[in-house]
Amino acid sequence: MSTVIQLALAVGEPAAGPAEGPAPVSLADAVAVAAAAEEAAVAAIRLLDGVAAGHVLDPTVVGAYLAGRHDRVGYVAEVPTTHNAPYNAARRVLSLDRATGGRAGVALRAGDGDEVSQATAPDPGAADPVRRWAEYAQVLTRLWESFPRAALIGDQEAGVVVDDALIRAIDHEGAFYRVAGPLDGPSSAQGRPVVVADLADFGGPLGVTAVARSADVVVVDRERAAGADAALTEALRRAGRSRKEVALLGRVEVAPDDVASSPAAAALRDGLRAWAGEHRLDGFELAPTGGADAVIAALRALPPRLTDAAGPPSPAARPLTLRAALGLPELSAVAA
Amino acid sequence: MTHLHINVNILNAGVFGGSWRFPGTDGTASYAIEHYVSIAKKAEAAKLDAVFLADGPSLDPQIRHRTANNLEPTTVLARIAAHTERIGLIGTLSSSYNDPAELARRLGDLDHVSGGRFGWNVVTTAGAVAARNFGRAGEPGHALRYRRAAEFTERVVAAWAGRTALVSPQGRPVVVQAGGSGDGRRLAARVGEVIFSADQDLDHARAFRAGIRDGAAAFGRRPEDVVVLPGLSTVVGGTEAEARARRELLDEILPGEYARNRLAAQLGISLDGLSDDEPIPAELLVDPDEAGGSQTFYRVVKTITDRERPTLGRLLKKLSGGGGHRIVVGTPEQIADDIERWFRAGAADGFNVMPDVLPSGFDDFADHVVPELRRRGLFRTDYEGTTLRGHLGLGLPAAGPYERRPLEAAL
Numbered sequence: 001m002s003t004v005i006q007l008a009l010a011v012g013e014p015a016a017g018p019a020e021g022p023a024p025v026s027l028a029d030a031v032a033v034a035a036a037a038e039e040a041a042v043a044a045i046r047l048l049d050g051v052a053a054g055h056v057l058d059p060t061v062v063g064a065y066l067a068g069r070h071d072r073v074g075y076v077a078e079v080p081t082t083h084n085a086p087y088n089a090a091r092r093v094l095s096l097d098r099a100t101g102g103r104a105g106v107a108l109r110a111g112d113g114d115e116v117s118q119a120t121a122p123d124p125g126a127a128d129p130v131r132r133w134a135e136y137a138q139v140l141t142r143l144w145e146s147f148p149r150a151a152l153i154g155d156q157e158a159g160v161v162v163d164d165a166l167i168r169a170i171d172h173e174g175a176f177y178r179v180a181g182p183l184d185g186p187s188s189a190q191g192r193p194v195v196v197a198d199l200a201d202f203g204g205p206l207g208v209t210a211v212a213r214s215a216d217v218v219v220v221d222r223e224r225a226a227g228a229d230a231a232l233t234e235a236l237r238r239a240g241r242s243r244k245e246v247a248l249l250g251r252v253e254v255a256p257d258d259v260a261s262s263p264a265a266a267a268l269r270d271g272l273r274a275w276a277g278e279h280r281l282d283g284f285e286l287a288p289t290g291g292a293d294a295v296i297a298a299l300r301a302l303p304p305r306l307t308d309a310a311g312p313p314s315p316a317a318r319p320l321t322l323r324a325a326l327g328l329p330e331l332s333a334v335a336a
Numbered sequence: 337m338t339h340l341h342i343n344v345n346i347l348n349a350g351v352f353g354g355s356w357r358f359p360g361t362d363g364t365a366s367y368a369i370e371h372y373v374s375i376a377k378k379a380e381a382a383k384l385d386a387v388f389l390a391d392g393p394s395l396d397p398q399i400r401h402r403t404a405n406n407l408e409p410t411t412v413l414a415r416i417a418a419h420t421e422r423i424g425l426i427g428t429l430s431s432s433y434n435d436p437a438e439l440a441r442r443l444g445d446l447d448h449v450s451g452g453r454f455g456w457n458v459v460t461t462a463g464a465v466a467a468r469n470f471g472r473a474g475e476p477g478h479a480l481r482y483r484r485a486a487e488f489t490e491r492v493v494a495a496w497a498g499r500t501a502l503v504s505p506q507g508r509p510v511v512v513q514a515g516g517s518g519d520g521r522r523l524a525a526r527v528g529e530v531i532f533s534a535d536q537d538l539d540h541a542r543a544f545r546a547g548i549r550d551g552a553a554a555f556g557r558r559p560e561d562v563v564v565l566p567g568l569s570t571v572v573g574g575t576e577a578e579a580r581a582r583r584e585l586l587d588e589i590l591p592g593e594y595a596r597n598r599l600a601a602q603l604g605i606s607l608d609g610l611s612d613d614e615p616i617p618a619e620l621l622v623d624p625d626e627a628g629g630s631q632t633f634y635r636v637v638k639t640i641t642d643r644e645r646p647t648l649g650r651l652l653k654k655l656s657g658g659g660g661h662r663i664v665v666g667t668p669e670q671i672a673d674d675i676e677r678w679f680r681a682g683a684a685d686g687f688n689v690m691p692d693v694l695p696s697g698f699d700d701f702a703d704h705v706v707p708e709l710r711r712r713g714l715f716r717t718d719y720e721g722t723t724l725r726g727h728l729g730l731g732l733p734a735a736g737p738y739e740r741r742p743l744e745a746a747l
Contacts, residue, residue, distance in 0.1 A: 068418025120471030
């Protein structure tokens with residue numbers, strides 16, 4: 001499998017003063033970044049929600065907008081559990097996925113609840129973000145499959161829009177949420193949107209266990225990369241899944257100086273390959289610091305040569321869905 | 337004189353229950369994003385004020401028989417924003433089933449992303465089906481839903497007014513409101529800038545508009561800061577006979593079981609055992625203010641039944657599986673006559689047009705009715721501004737002081 005690349009991008013307005021980490025690029029610059037990402041054949045742009053260095057636009061809105069401008073790259077919208085009822089989040093992300101022909105996903109961020117769900121939470125005392133994440137992700141995946149594409153038949157002669165026998169309520173009742181379903185729209189071309197889990201949210205070995213049931217992509221930073229593959233493999237086995245069903249990506253911050261010259265970029269590429277080999281990573285999440293120019297420079301310097309010495313594949317040869325671009329197998333149904 | 341305002345309501349395949357079966361129509365086109373984008377582009381070419389998306393966070397239980405909302409509005413409108421430059425973008429989002437902090441941010445961001453073209457249609461979302469997707473066993477009471485909506489809307493507007501980053505060229509989104517109930521009218525008078533109403537009768541519509549304007553004045557607002565747009569379902573034909581034939585065909589292809597089920601569900605009563613040949617017994621329809629569900633629709637049906645005493649069969653045909661909005665059938669000139677009459681009588685500032693079939697019914701409206709309105713000097717020949725507020729002639733009234741009060745959960 002070739003190396004998978006996901007670009008981390010914040011879109012919005014930079015803060016007035018100096019701040020740490022990636023700074024938001026403007027919406028107009030984000031369109032240029034999306035074009036460069038498409039050209040570089042990266043699998044997806046992960047749209048960050050909230051960074052220290054400025055004000056960030058809602059990632060589902062930005063993803064939907066950018067997909068209207070550049071539709072041959074995937075879009076992963078960060079959505080926190082905080083302030084988002086799962087039915088609403090499921091609808092937005094699936095709508096984005098259907099509008100992109102199956103090139104969308106969600107980076108579900110662990111957090112608190114939302115005002116609407118909290119009022120009727122089955123266990124009002126439940127508060128652990130890790131447990132909440134696991135339940136939330138399961139509600140999402142089940143909702144996304146509650147109205148299978150095959151149910152939409154549109155038989156004008158017989159007057160039947162959908163075969164409603166194929167559509168099922170999910171009737172979820174957990175500690176945090178009670179959600180009936182089904183969703184209002186059919187499943188997407190890739191089966192369901194990709195779920196990205198960021199181990200930075202989970203701290204400690206529990207994290208891998210919590211995400212094993214629902215995650216399609218797991219992102220680790222340098223500190224957590226050692227042993228992540230083994231822990232993930234074991235957690236997936238216990239959840240009845242295989243390591244092949246999940247892409248493990250290592251996050252790497254790229255400073256403008258890292259790609260300022262050919263030798264610098266070559267050294268970075270070598271370093272990344274060694275890192276991936278050592279920890280059995282399936283790819284990288286590139287998080288360039290600096291403005292739009294720096295992001296585009298990083299895209300030009302790194303991804304094509306990271307994935308394939310011959311450069312990016314021709315558009316016709318590219319995978320049709322985000323799931324395929326991530327090297328993930330086609331889906332079997334989610335276990336009930 | 338001022339121009340009238342026209343939105344197109346992209347109600348999936350069209351306003352009628354059988355729209356999706358209309359000959360020559362792709363029955364499932366409304367399940368793909370391109371349907372919405374191409375209609376929005378056509379609306380922009382016709383210089384309309386805005387596209388409008390109705391919505392509810394649930395699967396319509398009648399989905400077997402007719403197409404329904406199936407894409408989330410903020411993502412659809414953001415996509416349309418990427419493909420258009422001027423057309424306004426109005427989306428329906430529930431005040432009962434959203435967290436105000438999240439919604440204020442997302443809608444304000446959509447307004448920024450679209451260059452100041454967004455309007456928020458505040459709805460309280462009737463029905464137990466949606467309630468069950470948010471942990472509720474049943475629909476919250478009508479009065480509670482509207483108390484929450486008032487506080488919720490003021491809180492969202494205050495958040496928009498307080499933004500210092502990622503601001504929008506129109507200052508903040510336009511607030512649209514559609515409730516026809518007593519509670520809905522109060523909310524409209526207090527915070528509504530565009531009122532999407534449902535009215536069958538010109539005199540009643542004129543009184544409704546005057547009431548909204550007086551109500552706004554009572555809240556210290558200028559009457560001209562409120563634009564009243566009744567829903568108008570259109571069936572356009574090259575000749576009157578063609579238009580009538582089109583209307584009859586829409587009746588014929590209305591899935592029969594659907595019309596009955598929908599009426600029963602919307603009124604919250606059982607029609608079982610009632611034949612198509614008998615009138616609806618008067619005692620089944622209580623006073624609208626006491627009805628649950630959608631009072632606007634209830635009111636429309638009660639007015640028709642009180643006035644005309646139709647048989648159930650006739651009533652079903654008259655509503656034709658639509659939303660209870662007024663239906664005009666005719667040539668472009670006849671439809672323009674109707675629009676002009678309502679506009680000049682002070683019954684409407686314009687219309688939220690609900691074409692019979694999408695896209696064909698809207699193509700006919702844009703290609704033939706809009707030019708006729710233009711010939712009469714009633715509609716703009718080009719956009720003068722770039723924002724939804726600009727198109728609607730709405731300024732940016734001061735948001736006023738907001739004192740945060742507790743928000744009641746919709747339970």
